[in-house]
Amino acid sequence: MNRLYFTEEHDMFRESLRAFLKKEVAPHIDKWEKDGKIERFIWEKFGEMGYFGLAYPEKYGGLDLDLFYTVILLEELQRINSGGFAAAIWAHAYLAMTHVNKEGSDDIKEKYLAPSIAGEKIGGLCITEPFGGSDVAAMRSTAKDEGDHYILNGSKTFITNGVYADYLVIAAKTSPEKGGKGISMFIVDSDTPGINATKLNKLGWRASDTAELSFDNVKIPKSQLMGEKDMGFPYIMQHFALERLIMGINAHARAEYAIEYTLQYMSEREAFGKSINQFQALRHRIVERATEVEISKNFNYTTAKRLDAGEYVVKEATMSKLQSTKVADETIYDCLQFLGGYGYIEEYPLARMLRDSRLGPIGGGTSEILKEILSKMIIDNKDYKPAT
Ligand SMILES: Cc1cc2nc3c(=O)[nH]c(=O)nc-3n(C[C@H](O)[C@H](O)[C@H](O)COP(=O)(O)OP(=O)(O)OC[C@H]3O[C@@H](n4cnc5c(N)ncnc54)[C@H](O)[C@@H]3O)c2cc1C
Known part of the structure; x- marks a missing residue:
């Protein structure tokens, strides 16, 4: 270790x-x-x-x-x-x-x-909307101040745990005229009248429930506002650093597991009178992947260490997710190939891994959006600051 x-x-x-x-x-x-x-x-x-x-x-x-x-x-x-x-x-x-x-x-x-x-x-975090995914500030859900409570209207989509969660952390516009600067965060019990959840059928992540949610005049007591009013956008962006690093760590870990499994398989499977781990074409490809995974892992550990020490590692966490999810997808694609036909069969782990891994470059900020953020930081010298 x-x-x-x-x-x-x-x-x-x-x-x-x-x-x-x-x-x-x-x-x-x-x-x-x-x-x-x-x-x-x-x-x-x-x-x-x-x-x-x-x-x-x-x-x-x-x-x-x-x-x-x-x-x-x-x-x-x-x-x-x-x-x-x-x-x-x-x-x-x-x-x-x-x-x-x-x-x-x-x-x-x-x-x-x-x-x-x-x-x-169990909780779920509700940011994404049908008309506001990558463009978080474009969300349309509103929470209108009605004196001692807010009234929430709108919808969310792709919410992990959204069907079976007991509570939802929801982003909604409290000052729509301020655009992205008018978003607030609320915590709401999922059985509150006016909330409806529909389960989505997905390519992968099949054990997890992913919901489309609608909010129809949902009454939220003022005490359920989280943090300061209209500060939702900076809170979301700030916590994305941890979320993106988490997705980077998940990626290096599943790629590492894929390599471990595949190496074992290759040592046992024979073709042309020898184990397939003796074919140079496969040997070179798997060590190349192992190298990329090891480099991602070490970068992720350094970033985790710095985050734990209180540094705002938004750039590194963004790089972590961008690079590690790409490496994981490519590694798992190759590992499936090295299992031949068995890679395509459900009884072997690579089939599910390939499906599940595909979400890496999409959820929690697509790779294209991550490159936009990095471009602003690296090329335009933009400096992102934490909310508090
Ligand atoms: C299984 C699953 C679980 C999820 N869990 C959650 C959750 O728990 N909570 C939550 O809030 N969200 C969740 N999401 C939503 C996820 O974060 C969004 O799907 C993601 O942010 C992309 O938004 P979108 O799907 O609306 O894509 P869009 O924003 O419509 O993007 C479509 C395409 O256009 C590209 N694009 C968009 N803007 C630009 C640009 N400026 N430059 C270049 N390319 C661009 C994107 O990269 C993408 O390829 C989940 C999604 C899935 C599939």
Whole structure:
């Protein structure tokens, strides 16, 4: 293990987490992939084990550990080969809960963060809309001030956990005339009257529920506003740094797992009287991929270390997602090829991995948008500052 980043305590955590996932999660994955639904008991078990609280304050039941425990959680989740299961877990623990922890009032944290850490409540983060995906500021959902409450109208789409979540962190315009500068964040129970969810059928991430949501005159008490009014856009952008690094880490971890599996397969599969790992054409390609994955991984670890030390690593997190998801897609494409026909068969892991990996360059900011952000930073010298 890389001692620049991981201590013996980290190693022990990884070992016990890997054993837990193998025993408690892996046997159910095929069913959850087929049903498009993760059974509730596993959320509670994750809560009991403290996995949702790794990065959160002890005051709300968390463990307040350094970011490398989160890195380990993300990496090990990729090794059980269900991008959908992993997404459900990290979208709850790091998309929804990050907003609750950073912007929620003490009351909101008592009511939502503590049960989220315990695995009793599941959250989803609702930014994307049918007419505002990459262009976040173009969102049309509005929350109108009606004195002691807001009235929310509009819609969201592609929301991870959106069907089965207990609460939703929702971005909506409180001052539409201000465009992107008029967005606020709210936390809303998903059974609030006026909220409707429709499940979407997807290429991959099949264990995870992805929803289209409609909001029809949803009444939100003022106390459910998170952070300051009209500050939603900077909050979203600020938390994207963590989200993008998470997606970069997921990518290097699934690519590494794909290589590990494929090397084993190649050592056992024979053609023309020898194992296929003896063919130079394949040897060169897989070591090239292994090199790219190793470089991505090390860059992601450095970025995680700097983020954990309080640096605003928006540029590096953007690079992490851009590069690692590309490397993962190319690696998994090649690994599937090295399995020949078996790569295409569902009983072998590469088929699902290829489907799941494809979301990497799309979700949480497409590669094209990431290049736009990097162009502004690298070419135009734009400096992004944190919201608070
Ligand atoms: C399975 C899944 C889960 C998701 N989970 C969540 C979630 O939990 N919460 C959430 O809020 N969102 C979620 N998303 C949404 C995701 O973040 C968006 O799909 C993504 O940001 C792209 O937005 P869009 O789909 O509207 O694409 P569009 O914005 O319509 O883009 C279409 C194409 O145009 C390109 N494009 C757009 N603008 C530019 C530009 N300026 N320059 C160059 N190219 C451009 C894009 O790169 C893309 O290739 C999820 C999506 C999926 C598929």
